[in-house]
Amino acid sequence: MWPKxxxxxxxxxxxxxGNLKLCQNYRTISLISHPSKVMLKVILNRLKPEAEKIIAEEQAGFRPRRSxxxxxxxxxxxxxxYLQHQQELHHVFIDFKKAFDRVWHEALWSTMRK
Known part of the structure; x- marks a missing residue:
């Protein structure tokens, strides 16, 4: 599907x-071909509307016009x-490290086919 x-x-x-002997003190960038960038942008533009349908309204991370x-x-x-009504309120803030290392490929391909 993708040219080599x-x-x-x-x-x-x-x-x-920091200490340059530690891997964590480096960041990487990937330089990819222009045709690949164009195709990735097309795919992204097709996936965004589908993602917006299933992502909860409260989710703000990695979404445009949310801060x-x-x-x-x-x-x-x-x-x-909650304070006005003298009720308890519990919060949980979670930072999922490496949350996007895995992709559900079946759903990705299904969405792309649509």
Whole structure:
């Protein structure tokens, strides 16, 4: 489906601050071919509307026109309402490290076929 030259990229490591003997103090960038970038953009534009249908309204991470400031304001408003009604409110903030390392390929292909 993808021409072989499009599957290849040049990966470059760039140093961050800190001890350069540690891998965690580097970041990588991948330089990919222009045709591949164009095709990826087409795929992204097809997937976005489908993703918006299934992502909860409360989800703000990695979504356009959503910010952490807005989310913090929502939490403060919620806390104030619960305090007014003298009710308990429990919060859970989760930082999923490497949350996007795995992709559900069947759903991805199904969406792309549509």
């Amino acid at each position: 030259p499009w599957t290849q990229s040049l990966v470059i490591t760039l140093p961050n601050k 952490t400031v807005e989310q913090i304001c929502n939490v403060i408003i919620l806390m104030e309402k």
